[in-house]
Amino acid sequence: MTVKQEWAMTPPTVTAIIDGIRVTVPPGTLIIRAAESIGIEIPRFCDHPLLEPAGACRQCLVEIAEPGPDGKLRPYLKPQTSCSMVLTEGMVVRTQVTSKVAERAQRGIMELLLINHPLDCPVCDKGGECPLQNQAMTTGQADSRFTEAKRTFEKPLTLSTEILLDRERCILCQRCTRFSDQISGDPFIELQERGARSQVGAFDPEVLDFDGYAPTGLAAEDESGRPFSSYFSGNTIQICPVGALTSAGYRFRARPFDLVASPSIAGHDSSGSAIAIEHRRGKVLRVLAGNDPEVNEEWITDKDRFAFPWSSLDDRITRPLVRGEDGELREATWPEALARAADGLREAVSGARSKGVGVLPGGRVTLEDAYAYQKFARVVLGTNDVDARSRIAGDEEEAFLGSRVAGSGLGVTFADLEAAPVVALIGFEPEDEGGVVFLRLRKARGRQKVFTFAPFVSRGNAKLDATLVPTVPGLEGAALDSIRRGSGTVGDVFDGLSQEGAVLVVGERLAGVPGGFTAAVALADRTGARLAWIPRRAGERGAVEAGALPGLLPGGSSAQSAEAREGVARVWGVSGLPLAPGRAAYDILGLASSGGLSGLVVGGLTLSDLPKTLANGIAKAPFLVSLEVRLSDVTAHADVVFPVAPSSEKAGTFVNWEGRLRPFTAALQTSALSDHRVLDMLAREMGVTLGTPTVEAVTAELARIPIDDSLRPPPPSASGPSAAEAARRAKATTLATWHALIDQGSLQDGEPFLAGTARVPVARMSPATVAALGIEGRVLKVSGPGRGTISLPLAVTPGMVDGVVWLPMNSPGSTVARTLGVAHGDTVSVKGSES
Amino acid sequence: MTRADVPFVSNLPRKGAAGRFFAPVAGFGVTMRNIFRRPKTEQYPRQKLPTEPRYHGRHQLNRHPDGLEKCIGCELCAWACPADAIYVEADSNTPEAQYSPGERYGSVYQINYLRCIFCGLCIEACPTRALTMTNDYELQGPTREGLIYEKQDLLAPLAPGMLLAPHPMVPGTTDADYYRGDVTQAVRKQIDWVRENRPDDPSLPEVHHG
């Protein structure tokens, strides 16, 4: 290698002098960052590393001199903002450390900022963790020369039911407006007015002072009727450098210095976002976003941030419950409840008329809990009937998970998703089902092409500038196949996916589409695109890794392989594992509802997500053991209920969709036990050593499970709907549905302010379909094969695939599975109505 | 020369001959001097001597002249407390339940007198002079719970012109007017509000007929 080549390979740098110290940084580095790199902190408010520079607060003024064309240093006439200027070659910067001018300028700006800032630190939520307060104390002046009356506003302005704005505290740094514009794409707050009256506000006719123009369309989707409709609005509170933005739930409830922050992992979606749970004397007061550049950066969804009160509601179970002689649940001691559960399960497993026991851990379990559930099923109950997927899930998905996902370690990552030139989304709605996945995709907007296989471009996809590949629900497989074959007008999807680094994202809804996973795998193999499976619930990937699926053992090997069973049995120290093929969750529940099971062991299962016929299976099970945090539809039918800990009160590991282990410890020290500990005690009561008393024990055992790629189940191979079926569907009205991020989920209970930021549930149809079906009136009545009907306001959506109606899955007034008993891709009948 | 070689010399003045003669019984001098004096014994609890005026006794949560509470629930007292004896929870004032001027009030206020060391740092920290100390020192009890004083145990008694909170602020005033001392007593509208919402309130002034 020649010297010249070496020179060409070193990355270019610029060298400058800050406060007399020579600093070398990559070109494009802001002065404020370059100063940070040598340990000089320049005060700032508006600057945020993840937002575009704005130079709005002017606090970071420094003195700058730059070499002119003749090489002579030419000082700028006035101090410049270091947060918005890039360091250039030969620049000489003098910060407040060495420059009197910069120091005086910063002092002056601080005095100006404080002129209209109220002295209400004792009642302000930010007091104690406030950058303005801190810098006023360290570098501000003790006295103010301003004796006039301070500017006041009516306070607080409710931007949404959750977000409140105190404008008089605002220093107009525009972090919130820039976040809404650049990061979340919901620019519903903006700077208004001029001069001394400058203020941040929503697009509210009253504030804007131009009546006659109120936003319609997108903003009107907010249930509260206020226009700041964003799933990520809580982040603006956290990045606000003063206490101008507050949340209704936390406002005035505590002071920051009184709170203990415990780092943890969010359990509301499969992203595994880093969070900090802030609590005081055993009570969680708020949740803040953690900083994990590899996963969620510094952002979390509002659901992760605000939906925590559910675990401390009044219906929390603190002691075991057993069903007494009178048929009512009563409190019992642990030994009594364990004995009752052990007797009942023993009878159900090996009694005279035993038909077997099924295990449904639910999709929110930790890796350790999922492992304990499946080991309990296979070792204690002697069955493969264990399935953590409490949703439509077939053998095809299981084959996909076994062959492509389980035990594959870190696959596609957030960084890969951001760097991908092309991303195709199938059965996956990033904003509603992905949380911070959406923010990563949006970060790549402009350099990335997003294709979405959906019936219409949702608001989230519109913010990603996604290209719609019009797809009838239930025929996603056919759409993928047609792309693989290169037919139709969608050739650029194929070309795009063939690019280096392209990613094909499949969501949980594809499990309900026959032939969907087969087609996705075939397309990925053909184009070379990488596959990423992004489920909705936090525990699903962990359950796959732990083998809490009927056909999968821990480590991803097939339960049908004798060699795999032997390997796992050796680690577990048992003579053998059950042979009979297991059943998926829906089949287990179906069997139970027809009286085909003797018992059920159920974890955190939500019945509202299930069709009524299957939910009845819970009631019909002769013996039901429930491990729950709160009283629920399941515990109402249970014979024995064991209280278990929510994720804030236990240690464990979530595995996020990337396959990244996200371990967390208990934020609150309570006496509540983890599922794996309860199952361990129950197994001991039944005379079996499960070996899952602690997280450490499970981790150690999981590490010894052999992983052998040759023992994986075969890849999925299922055919999609036949041509005749497809033709029949083309004539009928097909249902498209998914869960909105903020809906009626049981983990969002007890937070009315968050519920108010949900989007108004509407039924969507294309104009052509509305015309073709002759629908009149503002309300659409949708009915399925059963008797239930869902009536929602009709939103005529241009560009939507014809013959499709969209409903939110589990929103107020629209519980699709429970009311209609149908799922994504099923046919429904619709009719219009006036009310 | 080592230390041990220095001879001992007492610093006490040497006594004369008489002094040396009475030395063995000199100790009784103190007894003799005091035997005819009146006893100084305080006859507590029959006779309670007043403390110094700035004695640090039990706390008191003060009220504004119209009866609204001065405490805004800012928790600065809890923060200042070196013994972690104070626990405060704040909440938002609402039009239906206005406890203090402004937006925020202390909904839970507890002082654990089995932790409190009566140092007075909480008093210094209080930005609204809501928390002060009285001269009352008679505290003791058989249980730990009994010595955690709640807000109702600490609130100052109502002075004339005061109305029991919650009730609205004096119409047309802001919290700043309260802090400036412009509010001097409960006004007609506040009394009417309380009469309408809590007719049986003991702090209501008696209605004069005729």
Add this chain to the structure above:
Amino acid sequence: MGLEESMPSFLTGTVEDVVGWARGASIWPVTFGLACCSIEMMATGGPRFDIARIGSEVFRSSPRQADLMIVAGRLSQKMAPVLRQVYDQMSEPKWVLAMGVCASSGGMFNNYAIVQGVDHVVPVDIYLPGCPPRPEMLLGALMAIKEHAKKTPLGAHRREIAKAVEEAALAALPTSEMKGLLR
């Protein structure tokens, strides 16, 4: 265990009163000064406050001759067994007064070295706040102990009360589930 334990219950009504009066009228404390509070305790024994006025004639250095233990000062973990031993050496009936916040709850010394209240080691009858309490406060607490001693039940009553106390303790909320300042 004395005569009163085996007495028939119809007698105890009046015997209780007489014995209680006698006990309450002369409660002799054992010296257990641990820290600054004991200075105030000594002052209470001095002429200005004169503890003898209320029958606590003299501080005994021998626990066997004392009725009351005034724990004055913070109890360190190392001192705890000694305190318990002295308490065990006192003859029944006996009472404990936790003088000052450190003895009552650990006070401002919420750390590994200090027992967070002597009630972790011995049963406490009266807690006395203050850092340190004034001698008047100690006298007040002594009067409270006196009232308490006067009402000490005997025989069957004693067993009843012991049973009730036991049941209340079993039904009490565990510390781990307490909220607020009690946690």
